[in-house]
Amino acid sequence: MEHIIGLSIISNLDSMRVIRKPRTYGAKANFFEEYDEYTFVKRFRLSKKSALYIFEKIQRKIRNYTQRNHALSPLEMLLLALRFYASGSFLITVADFCGVSTSTASRVVKRVSYAIAELSREYIKMPKSSAELEIVNRSFHRIANFPKVVGCIDCTHVKIQSPGGVNAEIFRNREGYFSYNVQAVCNANLEITDLVCRWPGSAHDANIFNNSRIKHRFELNQFKDCFILGDSGYGVSRYMMTPLLHPNTAAERLYNESQIRTRNCVERCFGVWKRRFPVLSAGLRVSQNTVMAVIVACGVLHNIARQNRDADPSEEENFTAEESTENAMEADESTTETPGVSFMRSSLIRDYFARL
Structure with a gap:
């Protein structure tokens, strides 16, 4: 009798178990290849030359040393932050544009802004x-x-x-x-x-x-x-x-x-x-700390844009x-x-x- 009751409980638990939906990862857009120079500048407010220049400066500081959960590449992180500076909108809008979650967009903006702001002594x-x-x-x-x-x-x-x-x-x-x-x-x-x-x-x-x-x-x-x-x-x-x-x-x-x-x-x-x-x-x-980092980062990017004409x-x-x-x-x-x-x-x- 006890054996039958135990099997019944296990059967009920199996029927109540939640089956998680498997994660899906969409293909991320390559904006450097998809956009021509004019469209790229309209979306990110920097030329491709300036964006690649700043990428070379900060890629080691923002790199993810893991490939778990399809981590963003340093270039994708930089473009997400540039899109945030260029749009002046909510983080959720930038996250949707780049195909990531709002929390990820928030962390990326903070990380990239601090990395660019550290270049202020140079620029x-x-x-x-x-x-x-x-x-x-x-x-x-x-x-x-x-x-x-x-x-x-x-x-x-x-x-x-x-x-x-x-x-x-x-x-x-x-x-x-x-x-x-x-x-x-x-x-x-x-x-x-x-x-x-x-x-x-x-x-x-x-x-x-x-x-x-x-x-x-x-x-x-x-x-x-x-x-x-x-x-x-x-x-x-x-x-x-x-x-x-x-x-x-x-x-x-x-x-x-x-x-x-x-x-x-x-x-x-x-x-x-x-x-x-x-x-x-x-x-x-x-x-507030991220605000100051964003302001300094925009100052650095502005000077780079002026120097690159x-x-x-x-x-x-x-x-x-x-x-x-x-x-x-x-x-x-x-x-x-x-x-x-x-x-x-x-x-x-x-x-x-x-x-x-």
Whole structure:
């Protein structure tokens, strides 16, 4: 009797057992072969040459040392991350495009972003030698005859989702959305030469600069009496040249025109940067540490694209009018200038612009 009951229980367990559906792995697309150059750039915002170049730099850092579960190759991981930067959409959309799960797409974006961001010391750097400074000075001088310029500085907001917690509101900027206030210095070729992306959206541009390493380097005169150009939100100093709020003489008006035209490089840089990688303007929905890695990674990729002479994205695609609004509001917050601090600017106007 007990034997019969045991067989009945086993039979019932067998009938209740769940039969798992076998995993299926679809064939992954080879975007390098499927897309021509134009379509590839439209989808990934980099030329094939630039994508392969960055692949050679990071493939060892992102390689999976296993073939279990049909692991993604380093090239597939790079293209997934590039698609995320280029689309500015949800991770699930990028995952569907590349044929992976959302969790896999999230891990890949984080991994690739950190690998690319580690290259920032090589691709995001200020000129050091006298020869490099001379080249940068001449390239800026050709724009509007402003002498001894080593860079143009400004800040831009990168939209994020609410980080939550007790400190969430410090990330809310004056436009009312959550963001990081990113400080960048660029050269005349619209390449980013210094990048700071750890400050919340409520931080003021001048406060970010005052606590940055780039200011410390200018204080130590590492750039040999060269100037950096900023808007009226920054305080004028012996190395920071800002526009005059009330120009009176012809020399002062000429100074203002030259300063504004030259400083326009950083605003154009932000425009090209955000059009190339719309994720910076559409908003990032990842963790805070990954946000910073994505911003730096996009800065590295932008410089590589500029150096490889990749075509700039068209203005019709993802135009952002944010920069002009920020600059207009910065001028309203400018501090009162003291005669001693603005002595270098007055000397520059008197000794240089008055003679042009």
